[in-house]
Amino acid sequence: MRWIDHYAYWGPDRRASRRSWRFWERRSRDDAAGDASLGVALRQLLLRSWEAESEENIAQFRNECEAVAALADDRGEPKVAQFLRATTKQLDLLDVSDRRSFMESAIQNARAMMGVNA
Numbered sequence: 227m228r229w230i231d232h233y234a235y236w237g238p239d240r241r242a243s244r245r246s247w248r249f250w251e252r253r254s255r256d257d258a259a260g261d262a263s264l265g266v267a268l269r270q271l272l273l274r275s276w277e278a279e280s281e282e283n284i285a286q287f288r289n290e291c292e293a294v295a296a297l298a299d300d301r302g303e304p305k306v307a308q309f310l311r312a313t314t315k316q317l318d319l320l321d322v323s324d325r326r327s328f329m330e331s332a333i334q335n336a337r338a339m340m341g342v343n344a
Contacts (some may be wrong), residue, residue: 275329
């Protein structure tokens, strides 16, 4: 499956074919890549943080955060990986009411470390 990582759309490539014969085709370049990028994984992690209200959801967020940290290591972003791992360790120290805002700000900081726009 090919992925699109563009400021207007991110997700799977839903186009049927690569070549289009339409006269008014607006796509001048192919933004699809082979695997999901680290930016896409961080956006998905941000969406997961909005659901993290129970202990079960927070444990699931922790697991996905570790997976994204492993992806960051694979993509050559060791600082982002270390930051995400530190984030998962700090979740236990926070009060339940503060966790959601902490997770959101941590993911935004990780994206800023990569140089990805909000």
